[in-house]
Amino acid sequence: MAHNNPWPDEGNTGHIWDEDIRELDNPPPLWWMLSFYAGFVMIVFYALYYPTIPWENSWFKGYAGWTQIEEYDEEVQVLQNWRKKRFAEQEEQLAALPVSEILKNEELKTYAVKTSKVLFGDYCAACHGAGGQGNPDFPVLADDDWLWGGKPAQIEASITNGRIGNMPARGMMGNLTDKEIDQVADYVIALSEGKGNEPAYAAGKAVYAKGMCLACHGPAGKPLAPTGATNFTDGVWRFGGDKADVIRTITYGVNVKKNGEPIKGTRLAVMPAFKDRLPDPEVNIKRLTVYVYSLGGGQ
Template identity: 45%
Template sequence: MADNNPFPGENNTGHIWDDNIRELANPPPRWWMIAFWASIAWFLGYGVLYPMYPIGQKPTEGVMGWTQIKEYQEGLDEVVAVRAEFENQLKDMSAKDILANPGLADYTVASVKVLFGDNCAPCHGGGGQGGPGYPVLADDDWLFGGTVETIEQTITMGRKGIMTAHGKILSDDEASKLADAIAAGNPTSDPNFLQKGCIACHGMDGKGMQMLGSANLTDGIYRFVPEEGKSVTDSVKQTILHGVNDVTDPQTREAVMPSFGERLSKDEIKKLAVYVYKFGGGQ
């Protein structure tokens, strides 16, 4: 920094480096000053119009009375007004009637996506593709039936199938042979299928009974996907030995569909039933 100012008459601060690099004391451009004071005025004006200045636990309300909640509610009211025409029609219609009306069915599918995402997708996937330990909703294999009425009942009441653990009445070798027969799609080929009472729930042909929610053992579709490193036969054998929802066996499979009857309204459940049915797996 120079001790003496070598640029007499120049409006600088006297701070000079390397003989000619200096700090000037010129005022900011007029446009910059206008913008600066305008921003201060805008800030003060905003604080008058909208919530801003903290006072205790709350901000000032602002003379316009605007809040995010009010803006959200206004937007929601607009959506409700647009939907009202369709929602009023749906109130007095059954899920089956909705499906028979293409326009209302399309509206139902479009309007219930968020409801499905919040309540069903965590287990069954966003497209009904299922997940580890949870059923696929987009195929035509249904334990309790896939009519829209049955789907509505399932959502409302929930489901909890039960299969007795057979580890106490079957030897490991017998369980292996029965599992092999089931994995091959021919459960009746093993004598234990008849002798150990499997027909009571799965029927003489092994195709299951929807009234009981028992699985079809001939179609190669399984409620429980084999764990990594395990075969289908291993998974079937585990189910045979330890059952499903059998409280007497600590290694039993767990398969419970919760009831949504108290969580959701009848109209919401009805629309969800239509949505699930429209995945393409209803029957």
């Protein structure tokens, strides 16, 4: 940068490089200045036209009456109207056909599964996981192991009316001692490992009969019908298969109440009925039934 300005009357700033490259101090073009001032005018316009200015407990709504939420709702409505028109035939079929017939129609079944994912995420995933993998203390829907039955009609009944688990504390008569609970816990764990007939678990097997565990879980640890009771022979546990988990379940039962309130330590196993929770339940219960059935492999 030159120390001397060879062009003192040119109107430059005195910053000169490479002998003749200099910075001038000319005013901006008129069109640029007009645009600059027009920007300030537009700021005032937007501040008055759209909601911008905060008040003490509210805000200035703007003379246009526009909100992002209203625009979003309008766009969603446009999309919903398009979907309703585009998939009207499939929706009519879902409403008209029973689940058994929907499953026989591969194209309709695929449609039901694809349109169930958001519904499942909104209403089911909190307990059963996004992909039916289950969350702690909630059933897995993707393992072919069903507490209340995995046939389409049984799944539909579970979603429609809900399910409430039931297991008395300390055996059917409520009289098992701590020692007996420890013994029967060892026995049911042995059943899950295929060791139930070994002599080491004979005492627990006797307690299993005394406590009337076989009434729900079956004489050999496998329920004779899907009534919500755990199958001890498949290694799948509703509330965990560690001995401490098993002892707690036997000791305090499932959904055991006193004076209308759950007792401390009892397992809570309640699935609400969705017939009054889902939008358009007649169709969406079928839709979810098909989706859950597909997750469990149809067993």
